Amino acid sequence: MTTNNDKTLLIVLPYGIGWKSIINEKNLEILTNSGLKIILLCEPNMINSTNPDVVIKTLKKIPRTKSEIAIGLLRNYVFADTSKPHSETLEIKISELDNSHPILSLIRKSIGKLFAKSTIVKNILAQFDSALFNNSEYDELFADYNPDFIFVTYPFSFYTYPILRHARKSQIPILGYVPSWDNLTSKWEVPVKLNKLLVWNNIMKEEAINFLDYSDECVSITGVPQFDIHSNDSLIVDRKKFIQDLHGDENKKILLYATGTAQLSDSEPFIVKMIYDMIRNNKFDHPCQLLLRVHPRRSLSDFKDLFDKPDVIIQTPGKESKEFKDSGYVWKSDFTDYSTLSNTLYHADVMINVASTITIESCLFDTPVVNIGFDADLDLDFHRSVKRHFQYSHYLDIVESNGVKIANSEQELGEFINRYLNDPALESAGRNLIVDNQCSFRDGKSSERLLRYIIDFTKEYSV
The missing domain is CATH 3.40.50.2000 (Glycogen Phosphorylase B;)
Structure with missing residues (x-):
């Protein structure tokens, strides 16, 4: 051996x-x-x-050299093969590059498509990469x-x-x-x-x-592996203690909004404010509070309008730190925060986000999920709109699972949140399917x- x-x-x-x-x-x-x-x-x-x-x-x-970027564009754009299965995201990204690189787009459409399946072209590009970048x-x-x-x-x-x-x-x-x-x-x-x-x-x-x-x-x-901690039931505290530690109201439902990065959506600050206004205007059948959890790469300043507002709890993924700013991180997490995240997902009554990985994590706890499928009142190009996320290859399984609701308007957002507050078991089978398909194992x-x-x-x- x-x-x-x-x-x-x-x-x-x-x-x-x-x-x-x-x-x-x-x-x-x-x-x-x-x-x-x-x-x-x-x-x-x-x-x-x-x-x-x-x-x-x-x-x-x-940093990459201009030559390295050029070879990368040839490999991943000009000669990209969109006939392969799982090419939905690639097609969206190519469409975006077509708009921003008209000359390359012309080359791709006139030459690149003809040789997209060519192993000879792929081998030549690989040889260029090996020879040029030692x-x-x-x-x-x-x-x-x-x-x-x-x-x-x-x-x-x-x-x-x-x-x-x-x-x-x-x-x-x-x-x-x-x-x-x-x-x-x-x-x-x-x-x-x-x-x-x-x-x-x-x-x-x-x-x-x-x-x-x-x-x-x-x-x-x-x-x-990142989700193993969610299988540790000993980390879950009772709801009363969890809410008290957050300085929240134990008599109110928790609407958890988990932000993405600023690049994920231009409209998130407006959507979050929209949900807050629904709470304050008693649009739901139950009294609620908003728990806003920011992404590790997201600054709190994007949501400053909600600071110190009643019925708003701000949760950060760790402590603010500049240690990893080169990688875009604003917050530094530790084991305690991972445990806090597990409790947050477990105790949330409804979890709301655009289209991120936290959707899967919420399903691990069978917490109802509403995805944001509209851009508030912003008039955005498709390549900036949240709508693009639901056509990406990786997210199609979520869309097809019937485990989450995708709100395409403010009215739907309010309706979907309310129906889950009244019956959290709705779409439970779909959430279970998402966990089976995405996580493979639940054993920690x-x-x-x-x-x-x-x-x-x-x-x-x-x-």
């Missing part, structure tokens, strides 16, 4: 702030106990370790530590490209984890083909096979499966 004795695993975390529930001191110990030495390449202050077999180095955030920035790291394997937590980050190219040149096996359900169909295709991928569910596995041309045996399903052991796959990968590729 092959062992990992004296083998070195390079773990790359381009955006490490959300990984403390997975890549932490306990899990690093599990990896080193398997015989591995670990080189952790991440953002400063992301993690500390006293493990003697763990070395932490700083990830270099190297990325010597990590030569010293590879020379000093000589990693035998690479595990990359978010291979779609441009900051990982220099490492992946170096690994390809040196023939180092690469295992990649796809950390979100939209990544495979919404991000630029990685210029280096990874040896194996880890994904959440069968839908993502099919996307990896049919959309990105991975073979079946190269894609494994872990479940969602997805992180364990991830670690096991990492260890198995290193054993399989040991020489």
Whole structure:
């Protein structure tokens, strides 16, 4: 049986702030106990370790050159193959680029479409990428530590490209984890083909096979490690204590609004104000309070009009921090906040958001979900409108599940919230289906499966 004795695993975390529930001191110990030495390449202050077999180095955030962007546009736009399954998001993004790049659009329509299926073109672009972008920035790291394997937590980050190219040149096996359900169909295709991928569910596995041309045996399903904490029932406090800790009113229903990033929707501040006005004007059959939870990459200032208002509770995902501002994060979360999120989703009477991952998390607690499918009173182009989100490849399963209601007007928003306040069991079967399709497992052991796959990968590729 092959062992990992004296083998070195390079773990790359381009955006490490959300990984403390997975890549932490306990899990690093599990990896080193398997015989591995670990080189952790991440953002400063992301993690500390006293493990003697763990070395932490700083990830270099190297900007792409104009040539690199040009090759990327050729691969992901001009010669993109929209005939593949799961191409809905790609078609929307191509339509947007057609509007902003008229010359490239002409080339794509006249030449690119003709050769979109050509393996010769793909091979030429791959050769260009290999020849033009040597990325010597990590030569010293590879020379000093000589990693035998690479595990990359978010291979779609441009900051990982220099490492992946170096690994390809040196023939180092690469295992990649796809950390979100939209990544495979919404991000630029990685210029280096990874040896194996880890994904959440069968839908993502099919996307990896049919959309990105991975073979079946190269894609494994872990479940969602980030959601493991939601399976820990011991973290849930009673409703009275939860509301008291928030300084809320235990006699009122909780309408939870979870914001996205500012890029997700231009209209969110107006929608949130709309819901608040419904509460204050007694538009619901039950007295309610608004619990506004901001996204880790969203500033509170976008919602300053609601500060200190009655029946409004503001919840931030951790403490304000500048440590990860280069990655766009405003807030730094810890285990306590992850526990707070579980309680928030559990105790919310209705959860409202545009079209984000928190929809799935709410379904884990069978909490009714209303998605926002309109732009308040804003007249937005389709490519800025929230309507686009419900046509993206990854969100189609949610739309088709009949597990959430999509409000297409202010009237529908009020009606859907009210019907769930009166009967929270509505659409429960659909929410259960969403969890089955998206999470794969509910046992809280997805992180364990991830670690096991990492260890198995290193054993399989040991020489």
